[in-house]
């Protein structure tokens with residue numbers, strides 16, 4: 001059994017990003033990410049702070065826009081418009097969730113798809129589903145890097161994605177399908193999940209339910225990718241898989257923390273570099 005080291009892989013990707021960044025700066029382009037945070041959500045504040053820190057550590061530019069809770073839809077769209085037109089900005093990220101009075105779909109739709117480093121714009125979603133090159137959401141993209149790093153061949157594998165969110169489950173399923181896996185997607189309405197999951201070569205679980213994936217749901221030799229980040233009453237973090245109970249049955253497993261989590265920011269930086277390289281080619 002191999003415990004996948006997402007921290008080490010993310011450090012490796014950040015090194016690659018740093019090198020690419022230096023090369024782009026030498027050519028007159030400083031890859032720069034603009035992050036918009038609306039409101040006071042504590043978790044979102046932590047996330048944007050770590051994104052800013054990671055950009056700076058990689059030598060990239062980071063522009064933070066912290067807007068008040070009462071920001072109107074029009075004010076937010078105007079800022080996005082300014083950033084869309086600003087040639088010094090290569091990536092635009094609106095931290096989700098937005099306060100309830102704002103229309104998230106409309107906000108995401110207004111980000112220039114060429115700067116949509118989160119990969120949530122419908123054009124990029126369509127490209128992913130058509131197997132075309134575009135921006136891919138960072139968490140599933142990071143999981144594909146894990147498969148690559150650990151030489152996990154996906155062709156012909158039976159893969160199960162548990163969770164069908166636009167951020168993780170659906171793009172993950174599309175990536176696995178594009179890579180030649182036979183993909184099943186499960187969600188809260190799926191019947192007989194344990195029966196399905198037991199026969200799978202690969203299980204990606206992304207539902208936000210602590211230790212949901214139990215030993216009786218996993219077959220011998222399965223590869224388990226645990227996206228969940230759940231905080232327990234004692235303050236510790238755990239994933240959606242029952243790591244201790246299933247680890248000895250698996251061939252590979254990602255721990256929480258230290259598995260998928262660190263990959264997400266690394267891929268955000270990597271997507272911003274990709275956007276800056278696109279500008280160089282344009």
Ligand code: NDP
Nearest residue numbers: 139163164165168187188206207208227228229260261264
């Ligand atoms: P969402 O809440 O958007 O989606 C959860 C999905 O899980 C839904 O599709 C839901 O089904 C499904 N689901 C819920 N309960 C069950 C169940 N009992 N059986 C089967 N399916 C179920 O979550 P996200 O995709 O945004 O996030 C999932 C988890 O991943 C969270 O813990 C989150 O914190 C974590 N996460 C981690 C990231 C990282 O960087 N590592 C990045 C993003 C998320 P239905 O559609 O039917 O309601």
